Amino acid sequence: MGDLRGLLDLADMAVARSEGVLSIDERKSVAAIARRARLRAGYIGEGLVVALAGGTGSGKSSLLNALVGHEVVRVGVVRPTTTSAVAAVPAEGVVLGRLIGDLGIGTIVQTSGEKQIVYVDLPDFDSIEQAHRQIVNEVLPVVDAVVWVFDPEKYSDPVIHTEFLGSLGNYSRQFIFALNQIDRIADDARSVAMDLERQLLADGIEDPMVVLTTAQGHTDVGDLTVAIEERLDAKRTALSKLAIDLTQVANRSWATSDRLVDVRAGADASSAALAAATFVSLGVEAFEFAKVIDAEGTNQ
Ligand SMILES: Nc1nc2c(ncn2[C@@H]2O[C@H](COP(=O)(O)OP(=O)(O)OP(=O)(O)O)[C@@H](O)[C@H]2O)c(=O)[nH]1
Ligand SMILES: [Mg+2]
Structure with a gap:
């Protein structure tokens, strides 16, 4: 089972760890996806x-x-x-x-x-x-x-x-x-x-x-059931899109941070390495989350 809260927390951690590594705009684009997901009214989770x-x-x-x-x-x-x-x-x-x-x-x-x-x-x-x-x-x-x-x-x-x-x-x-x-x-x-x-x-x-x-x-209660199930599908679609967006932004951010590991030296290189490692985790987790959501949609 995926964990949306955990995924969003990991995105926040990646933003924090990429200070001084990624540009402000790059960090903002990661932060914005997590913020949008949290601001969306409703239950933060699958189902x-x-x-x-x-x-x-x-x-x-x-x-x-x-x-x-x-x-x-x-x-x-x-x-x-x-x-x-x-x-x-x-x-x-x-x-x-x-x-x-x-x-x-x-x-x-x-x-x-x-x-x-x-x-x-x-x-x-x-x-x-x-x-x-x-x-x-x-x-x-x-x-x-x-x-x-x-x-x-x-x-x-x-x-x-x-x-x-x-x-x-x-x-x-x-x-x-x-x-x-x-x-x-x-x-x-x-x-x-x-x-x-x-x-x-x-x-x-x-x-x-x-x-x-x-x-x-x-x-x-047929019409009510249909109305509720439509909302379940819409939520699944939104979560799936969120996970794909996070996967893509995490992969891009990983590539940028990873390039800097070779260019920089000392503490700067290790902060770039930490950011790169966090984006790798984020990319993997987001990809897995998307798979879980899509599998649930197909099974039901
Ligand atoms: N004829 C008919 N009776 C219904 C229908 N739905 C509920 N009832 C009856 O209305 C009464 C109240 O139903 P409940 O489901 O307990 O209502 P509630 O809104 O949960 O009530 P509270 O828990 O007290 O807030 C019961 O006697 C039910 O049998 C319906 O569609 N048709
Ligand atoms: Mg009741």
Whole structure:
């Protein structure tokens, strides 16, 4: 399993060790790749981390069970059922690492899913202010996507729209909106979905992705699954590109530093040799990382 954090740390080390060896521009181009990867909102690692958020009783836990295809979290009639975050992790694990602390995950359950997707069932928040603060400060920076789960009754609650989603327009790209419990409004589903979409646009959510789901009985979560898997593919493509960019820049930087080992003498030659050795490691690690990511994409 590749380790993106480790790879980015190695890139930083190569930048530090090439001071006085490479030009500022050459060092900046290595640093910029690592910085871009860290700044990208979401989980720094392979696999896709998806949080399920929404009002109590909307069906977050039911939806999680339907997405993974078997019952891994408790569904209930007494609210709230989910009292601390639960992570559902595929058997061929994604390493959660710091996510456990960042999201306050109390329980980790294993799914039989083959895709590298981690679902996090968030508990209901005590208040809208607390929910807003937690989503912005704690959830959005560390997950790749949030599925907002609505039910047909409360989907237009003005509190959710004006006080909550209204200020989250900047995060639109990370959001998927699931209108759940469609079995209860079969004939009206399309018009309710269009109404929800109109409200989301009014909230400032650009191009909102609204999918219809049924998480109980005759479950239908096909469109949501497709939307999530598209994000997994997009993330894989981005990570693969990152690894290729790092491999190329590491190889170029190695060649430059290595030439200086012969030209320079004494301490200058040994600092060039150390930089060259670090770029060799970076090139090898980045190449291996790209191979792991591509193999995962082909196997799934
Ligand atoms: N008819 C129907 N019922 C559903 C659907 N999804 C969930 N339910 C029911 O709605 C109730 C709440 O579902 P949960 O999955 O526990 O909801 P939750 O959002 O996780 O609730 P909290 O954990 O309390 O925040 C349960 O009785 C489910 O059986 C659905 O698509 N259709
Ligand atoms: Mg729940």
